[in-house]
Amino acid sequence: MSAQRPAGRSGGAVLDGFRAAPGVHCETTMLGNMLRHAGVDVPEALVFGLGQGIDAQFFPPPPHAPVPPMLTGRVGPGLIAEHACAALGIGLVTLREADDAGAHAQAVAALSAGRVVGVTVDIFHLDYFASRTHFSAHCLALQGLDDSTAYVVDTTQQGGAQQLPLASFVRARASDEGFMPSPRLHWHLDDGPVAPAGSTVDLAPRIWPAVQGAAARFLDRGRGAERGIAALRRAAEELPGWRRLPRGEAVIPEIARFWRFAGTGGTNFRGLYAEFLAEAHALTGDAELLPSLTAFAEIVAAWADLIDHLGGYAGAPDRSAHLKEAAARLHAVADAEEAAFTRLLDLSRDRTGTV
Structure with a gap:
């Protein structure tokens, strides 16, 4: 574990x-x-x-509000960290404070103990973020605080390591606006023994329970019409009606861009899960995973085709027919995902010997 050194005033800490x-x-x-x-x-x-991160969630537009529908491709915020740490046998501490001073003290205490701190933030308040939309389910790795600056790590798309003015960081962490706000939420690994660095021996036995958990959840229709496979079906059913969305000419292509690029969007996670299955095959040597690799490669391609089509909405000669075709393509994606996850569920049950 790396030590830390004080930085700026005594109330700050930066990891060495x-x-x-x-x-x-x-x-x-x-x-x-x-x-x-x-x-x-x-x-x-x-x-x-x-972390069993793959899923689907559909959020229909609220009545009489100019908010577009949202279809995401992952579980809710924090669940990936929770499941992954449980799979690795590592304790995860979750903390939330009611005020900025308490949140700052929590973060400094964890940094002073040599721990990277995970935080949720609203991207609207991140100086380096191009978006001017409130979205409060974004995560950062915090590796330092001083009297003027927060030192964070974001995705490659957002530039990786960033230095953020402390005032901006505080506003972003405290925001209760936008999608799924979670003000002043922090995570860090606990102070107990940390599992040894991952290896084939360490990770291979953890693969099948994780596959089983994700597949069973995705296929479970008891979760309602806005989760898992049912979410894809509902979105496909409602998609032709999106022509009535306010500013549909602009909003519908924006939805397509969200699906393609946004961290919560659908197609990113299908690609990431395909990479996971390739890693799983390398770790387990199980040839029965190969058809699933092929299936997810085809699913990623089908999402790309759907997104290309939906992105052309504004220029379509018959917009109503254009959305009906998009709905048919989304239904086809749902068919492919249902078949792929059914196969993975059956295979994982066989490998774990559980139902």
């Missing part, structure tokens, strides 16, 4: 020996940096897969 490791997704980047600094270097795709 910290090396930033940006990633594709914000929460896996956050947790990856927490683990790596503690001596556990696990590839991001394995963090995502062991």
